[in-house]
Amino acid sequence: MRIVTGGELVTECLVDQGVRYVFSIIGGQMGTIYDAIGKNPHIDVITPRSETSTAIMACGYAVTTGQPAVSMCTVGAGVVYEVAGLLKAWLTYLPVISIAPQVQSYKMKPNQENLQACEQDELFAPITKFNAIIYHWERIPQLIHRAFREAATGIPGPVHLDIPVDVLFRHKILTSQRRRRMLVPPHQSRYIGPISGDESALEKAGETLKSAKNPLVIVGQGLGRPGRFPQVRERLDKLGIPFLGTRLSGGAFDAGDQFFAGDALGFANSEPGKKILAEADCLLVVGLDPDSLKILDRTNTVPVIQVETDPAAMLTGDQTIPVYADPVSALNSLESVLAQKKGRRPVAWKNKVLKAGDAIARDILQQAGPQLETAFNLLDGDSIKDAIFVADGGPASYVPAFLKTRKHAGLHVMDQEDMSGAGLPFAIGAALGNPGRSVVLICDKDSLFHHLRELQPAEDLGVGITILCVDEEPNQGNVANLEKVLEGLGCHVHRAGDKPGIANILRHKGQPGAVLV
Amino acid sequence: MKTLSGSQILARSIAGAGIGYVFTVPTPRLKPVLDCLEKIQGMTVITARDETAAALMADGYIRRSRLFAAVLTDAHGRSLSQVSGVTNAWADKIPLVSVSLCEDAAPNANKGIARSRYDANRVFEPVTVWRKRLSGLADMPKAFVDAVAASQGNRRGPVHLDLEAGLLDRRIEEGIPGIPPEGPVEPQKLTPMRLSGDSQTVDQAVKLLKQARKPLIITGGGVKASRASLDVVRFMERFGLPGCTTMAGIGTIPSDHAYCLGGPSYTAGEAFHVAIKKADVILALGCSFSGLEGFGLPPLWSERIKFIHIDNNPNQIGLNVNPEIPILGDVKTVLAQMAEILDATAFVAPDGWAHWRMILADLKRQRKTRLLNFANRPWGGLHQGSVALEMGKIVEKDNLIMVIDGGNTPLYAAMYGPGMSPRQSFFPFGMAALGGGVPYAIGVALAAPHKRVMLITGDGSSMYAISELETMKRLNLPITIVVNNDSSWNMIKALQDSLFEGNYVGTCLPDIDYAKIAAGFGLYSERVKNAHELVPAYERAVESGGPALIDCVTDCKNLPDSLLSFAMVEFEGAQINPVKLAKSLWKGRDMGLSRALHQVTYVRKALLGFNPSTKRRV
Numbered sequence A: 001m002r003i004v005t006g007g008e009l010v011t012e013c014l015v016d017q018g019v020r021y022v023f024s025i026i027g028g029q030m031g032t033i034y035d036a037i038g039k040n041p042h043i044d045v046i047t048p049r050s051e052t053s054t055a056i057m058a059c060g061y062a063v064t065t066g067q068p069a070v071s072m073c074t075v076g077a078g079v080v081y082e083v084a085g086l087l088k089a090w091l092t093y094l095p096v097i098s099i100a101p102q103v104q105s106y107k108m109k110p111n112q113e114n115l116q117a118c119e120q121d122e123l124f125a126p127i128t129k130f131n132a133i134i135y136h137w138e139r140i141p142q143l144i145h146r147a148f149r150e151a152a153t154g155i156p157g158p159v160h161l162d163i164p165v166d167v168l169f170r171h172k173i174l175t176s177q178r179r180r181r182m183l184v185p186p187h188q189s190r191y192i193g194p195i196s197g198d199e200s201a202l203e204k205a206g207e208t209l210k211s212a213k214n215p216l217v218i219v220g221q222g223l224g225r226p227g228r229f230p231q232v233r234e235r236l237d238k239l240g241i242p243f244l245g246t247r248l249s250g251g252a253f254d255a256g257d258q259f260f261a262g263d264a265l266g267f268a269n270s271e272p273g274k275k276i277l278a279e280a281d282c283l284l285v286v287g288l289d290p291d292s293l294k295i296l297d298r299t300n301t302v303p304v305i306q307v308e309t310d311p312a313a314m315l316t317g318d319q320t321i322p323v324y325a326d327p328v329s330a331l332n333s334l335e336s337v338l339a340q341k342k343g344r345r346p347v348a349w350k351n352k353v354l355k356a357g358d359a360i361a362r363d364i365l366q367q368a369g370p371q372l373e374t375a376f377n378l379l380d381g382d383s384i385k386d387a388i389f390v391a392d393g394g395p396a397s398y399v400p401a402f403l404k405t406r407k408h409a410g411l412h413v414m415d416q417e418d419m420s421g422a423g424l425p426f427a428i429g430a431a432l433g434n435p436g437r438s439v440v441l442i443c444d445k446d447s448l449f450h451h452l453r454e455l456q457p458a459e460d461l462g463v464g465i466t467i468l469c470v471d472e473e474p475n476q477g478n479v480a481n482l483e484k485v486l487e488g489l490g491c492h493v494h495r496a497g498d499k500p501g502i503a504n505i506l507r508h509k510g511q512p513g514a515v516l517v
Numbered sequence B: 001m002k003t004l005s006g007s008q009i010l011a012r013s014i015a016g017a018g019i020g021y022v023f024t025v026p027t028p029r030l031k032p033v034l035d036c037l038e039k040i041q042g043m044t045v046i047t048a049r050d051e052t053a054a055a056l057m058a059d060g061y062i063r064r065s066r067l068f069a070a071v072l073t074d075a076h077g078r079s080l081s082q083v084s085g086v087t088n089a090w091a092d093k094i095p096l097v098s099v100s101l102c103e104d105a106a107p108n109a110n111k112g113i114a115r116s117r118y119d120a121n122r123v124f125e126p127v128t129v130w131r132k133r134l135s136g137l138a139d140m141p142k143a144f145v146d147a148v149a150a151s152q153g154n155r156r157g158p159v160h161l162d163l164e165a166g167l168l169d170r171r172i173e174e175g176i177p178g179i180p181p182e183g184p185v186e187p188q189k190l191t192p193m194r195l196s197g198d199s200q201t202v203d204q205a206v207k208l209l210k211q212a213r214k215p216l217i218i219t220g221g222g223v224k225a226s227r228a229s230l231d232v233v234r235f236m237e238r239f240g241l242p243g244c245t246t247m248a249g250i251g252t253i254p255s256d257h258a259y260c261l262g263g264p265s266y267t268a269g270e271a272f273h274v275a276i277k278k279a280d281v282i283l284a285l286g287c288s289f290s291g292l293e294g295f296g297l298p299p300l301w302s303e304r305i306k307f308i309h310i311d312n313n314p315n316q317i318g319l320n321v322n323p324e325i326p327i328l329g330d331v332k333t334v335l336a337q338m339a340e341i342l343d344a345t346a347f348v349a350p351d352g353w354a355h356w357r358m359i360l361a362d363l364k365r366q367r368k369t370r371l372l373n374f375a376n377r378p379w380g381g382l383h384q385g386s387v388a389l390e391m392g393k394i395v396e397k398d399n400l401i402m403v404i405d406g407g408n409t410p411l412y413a414a415m416y417g418p419g420m421s422p423r424q425s426f427f428p429f430g431m432a433a434l435g436g437g438v439p440y441a442i443g444v445a446l447a448a449p450h451k452r453v454m455l456i457t458g459d460g461s462s463m464y465a466i467s468e469l470e471t472m473k474r475l476n477l478p479i480t481i482v483v484n485n486d487s488s489w490n491m492i493k494a495l496q497d498s499l500f501e502g503n504y505v506g507t508c509l510p511d512i513d514y515a516k517i518a519a520g521f522g523l524y525s526e527r528v529k530n531a532h533e534l535v536p537a538y539e540r541a542v543e544s545g546g547p548a549l550i551d552c553v554t555d556c557k558n559l560p561d562s563l564l565s566f567a568m569v570e571f572e573g574a575q576i577n578p579v580k581l582a583k584s585l586w587k588g589r590d591m592g593l594s595r596a597l598h599q600v601t602y603v604r605k606a607l608l609g610f611n612p613s614t615k616r617r618v
C-alpha cells in the first residue's frame, strides 16, 4: 500500500507499456510525472530545444525500434509547438503517444482566460486517432492503456491525452490489490498477437495469385517497420514475387532483398515503370498508403489483393479481394498456396521488373547533380551496412535510388510535402533508439536549418549522428556559412575535399559530425 | 480578355486588404506568389528560416507597428507550424492574419488511410477568432477583407485562411468585379473602437469611485489597444489614484511613476499583494482577469472588492470577476467621460486616498531597496537582477525597445527593469510561451526601423528559433540579444526545489557557450561573467553595427521572489504533499542563508501582508 500521485501512476503505466524514453520539455504542471520518472530506473526524459521536435524525435525513435514513444509537452504553450511535429506521426501512420497536462479540471473547458491554456484537445482532434481528457485519478491507467491500444491497432497513428494538473497532483492510496487490477501488462490491456485472417478470403487470394502470370507486390504502410512485423522481409523473400516499396516502407529493403524492385513512385512516374505497371495482372497490396494508391491509378483493372490490419481500410470494388490479416500471417498463407503450384517459378517477369527498377534508379541518379554524387561516392568508400539513413530536403528524392543497390540498416525518407526539416530531430530519435548503429542524415542546407538547434542536445546526449549535407555558398537567400554555424553548435565539420572517410566519422561516437559536399 | 493567375490574385488580395507586410518561408509553390507580392509597391516580404518563427515575427511586427501583417506558409507541417505564433496572438488578442495553403481535396473527418485529408482549418479553430477555407479564386479578395474585419470584432484576435493549393495554378479574368488593382498597398492601421459608455452607468461608476476609501486602478492589454495609456496616467495624477498593471498591461502605466505600484502584477510584490487585499474599489481598465493574475478572485484578491470593469468586449465582462459596475466601452472614451463628471463636480480626492497611496508607495520603495541590495550583494558572480538592472539602464538611456523571453528571466526584467511605455516592452503573457524572443525581436525591429532592440532571454528559451540568427544577420537588424545563462530551465527547476526535494529531472542544461553559437552565425558576441563587464560589452556590441549577442553567465541558485505568487495561482487546487514540501524546504538550505531569508521576507511581506514598519511610518 502506497500513496501515489497521478503523475506516478502515469509513469508506472508508461513503464509497463515498455516506454523507455519520454521526449519532452518540462512545464510546472508535469512536476509529479517528472519526479516519478527521475526515481524510476526504466524510463528517462529526453529534452530537445523546442516542442516541435519532441514529436518528431518520437517518430524517429518509434519507427526504427518498434517500441512505443511518448511526446509530452506542457499545457498550451508547449503543445502549440508540438502540433506540427505530431502531424508527421499522423501523416506517416506512427503510433506516437502524446500526453500533455492541462489546467485545473474544474476550469479548463471552456477556456476561461486561464494562464497558458487553450482547448488543446480540439487542437489535436483532427490529427489524432484518439483523444481524451483524464478527469479522474482512478481512470489514468485505463485511458493510458486505451491510448496505446488505439495508437497501435488497425492502421496505426498518434493519440493524445490531456491530464489536468489537479489530477496529476492528486495523492491517493494504491493498495496492492487495486494495483494488480489497475496496472496490467500490455498483453492484458490490448491484443498483441497475430491476426491470422479469414481462411476463405486467404484461399481466394491465394488462388488469384496462383493464376496470375505477372503478379506484383506493393508493400505500403502495412509493413509497420521493425517492431510490428519484423518478419515481413523474410516472407517476401520466400514468396518469390517482385515487389515495390513506398516512401513509408521502401527504406526497409536493400540489395539483400532479391525481389525488391524499388520505389513505387519511381515506377508510377517513369516510362519503363508505367510499362511494367500496365503489364501486371495481379497486385498484392500490403497496407495501402498514398503512394500505393497512386500506383493503383496507373494499373489496368486487375485483381487487387489487399492485406490490411484494419477492415475499414479496404478499397471497395469488384476487383478487390480484401484480406483482413497481419502481413506476416497473410504472406505465410499465400506462400503455402503458391508452393503447391507445379513447375519452376517464372523468372522472366521477375527479371523484367527488377531490370526496370534498376533502370529507373539509374535515371534518377543521373539527375542527382555533382554534389550529391560526391556524397554518394563518399558513402561507397565505406561499409554502410550497419547504418540507418535519414534523407531530407532535396536529396530525399535521390537517396532511395542510391541505397537500393547497397546494403544498409534502414532508410527513412522525409516527405517534403509533410513538413520542413524534420530530418534532424528524426535522426536523433533514431540514434537514441539504436545506440549500436550509426545514423546518417543526408540533407541540404535549407532543410537542415529548420531544426538546427537540436544539434546541441544531440551533443549533450552523446548521440553521434553524421550529417552529410549538400552545402551552398552564403548568398542572398541564406547568408550563413554552414561550416561555421555547425561548428558553433558543437559539430565536427569536414569538407568533402578533405577526404574525411565516412567510416571515421561514423565511428566518431558521442558527437555529431558533419561532412559538407 | 486579360487573365490573372491565382498567385497574382492572392498577392492583390493581400494588398487589397491593407496588409503591407508578409512573413513567409518560400517553397516552390509559394515562389510565384512571393514574386507577385514583391512587385506590389509598398509591400514588404520577409523570409524566415522556419514557419514557426515566421508566424511569431508577424505577431511581433503587429504588436509594435499597429499595422496589419500576414504570415503565409505552405501546407501541412508548414501550416501547423504557425499554430504557436497564432496562439500567442489569440491569447493576447492580436489581430494576426494567418494564411496557409491546404490540400485541394475536401477534408474528410474519417480517420482512415487518407491521412492528408484531415481538416487543417479545424486545427486552428480553438486559437483563432475566425476561419475560412477558400476554394474559389473570385472569392479571394473579399475573404481577405473579411478576415481583417473579423480580426477586429468584439474579441480581437488572429484569423486563419486555408487556400486550396490548386487555386494558385488557376486563372480568372481580370475584369471580374471585386478584384483589386495592382497596388500600391495602403497599409491598414489597427483602429481602436471608440465606444462610449452608457452615461447612467458611468455616473454610477463615478459615484462608487468617490465613495471609495482605498481605490485602485488596474490596467490590462486593453489599454494598449485603446491607446489610453497617457489618459490613464493623467487620470491617476489628476485624482490621486494609485495604479498598477496586469502582466499583459505591462508599460501601460510606467512602473517608475510615483503613483504606480511597481512592475506588473505580482512582480510588484507586497505593494501589489497589499493593494489587492485592501482595496475596496478597483477601476479595472481593459483587463481580462486572466489566470496569470489569479482571476481577480480569492484567495489572493479580497472578496470585498467592488469592481468597475471597463471593457469593449461584452464577453469579457463577468467572465471571471462579477463587477459591481460593468461598463461596455472603450477605455479612453469612458475615462474621459468619468473625468468630465469628476471635474464638473469639482471633485477633490479625500485625504484618505493620499494616505493609502503613500502606504503603497512606501511598500514599493522598501521593496525596491530590498531588491537592489539583494542583487548587489557580493555574490561572486553575475546576479540575474544585475543583468536586468544594467541592461534596463541602457534601455532607459537610449530609449530602446525591449523584448523578453524565458521563465524567470521576464520576472527579473519586470522586477528590476526600468519604467516602460506601452509599446516598449514585449512578451506573450497570455500563453507565457517560451521561444518567441528571437522572432519577436525581428518583427519588432522591422516595425521600428530607427531603434535598437534589446532582447533579454533565458538560456532555455534562446535556442527555440536560433536558426533565425541568420535572418537577423541577413536583414542586418540592430538587435542585441542578452542571454541570461543560468544553465537551467530555472523557473521549473525552482519548482523541483520547493516541491520535489531537488529531484532535478529535465531542468538542467549544460554549460553552453551561446556566444560561440552566435559567432557561428556571424554575429558579434561576447561572454560576460561580471556585472561591471556588462555595459562595455553592450557598447562593443552596438559598435559592431549589426545584430549581436551577449552571453551572461548567472547562477541558477538565484530565484525571483515573486515567482511564488505566480506558482500559487498555477497550482491552485493541486494537492501538495506536506511531507515532501517540508523535506524540500529543509533541503532548500543549500541555497544559502541570504537567499532563504530573502524569500522568507517575501512570504512575510507579500503573502502574509505583515508590514509593520510601513504602518508605523504613515
Ligand SMILES: Cc1ncc(C[n+]2csc(CCOP(=O)(O)OP(=O)(O)O)c2C)c(N)n1
Binding pocket: A025, A026, A027, A028, A051, A074, A077, A078, A081, B405, B406, B407, B408, B409, B410, B431, B432, B433, B434, B435, B457, B458, B459, B460, B461, B462, B484, B486, B488, B489, B490, B491, B492
Ligand atoms: C513553449 C514552452 N515550453 C515550456 C514552458 C514551461 N516553462 C516555463 S518557464 C520554463 C523554463 C525557462 O527556462 P529559461 O528560458 O532558461 O528561463 P529561466 O527560467 O531559466 O530564466 C519552462 C520550461 C513554457 N512556458 N513554454
Ligand SMILES: [Mg+2]
Binding pocket: B458, B459, B460, B484, B485, B486, B487, B488, B489, B490
Ligand atoms: Mg535559464
